[in-house]
Amino acid sequence: MNFEALWSKVTSDGHIPIGLFIFIVGAAIHVFHGLDPSFVAFSTTVLGFLGGHAWIQSKTPPDPPKP
Numbered sequence: 001m002n003f004e005a006l007w008s009k010v011t012s013d014g015h016i017p018i019g020l021f022i023f024i025v026g027a028a029i030h031v032f033h034g035l036d037p038s039f040v041a042f043s044t045t046v047l048g049f050l051g052g053h054a055w056i057q058s059k060t061p062p063d064p065p066k067p
Contacts, residue, residue, distance in 0.1 A: 019048025
């Protein structure tokens, strides 16, 4: 897989960037405030998938109204 194909996948699917962002924030909170690492991992999983699905849904046009 070349870099362009990988970049296209990362930018077209919200799960990866949103999950990474949430993980980085959770890891920073873990380091500076002592948050439990298992909670950071759990929160990253749940919020990453929810955020990714929300991003994909926002890119999908709504269905036309039914007559």
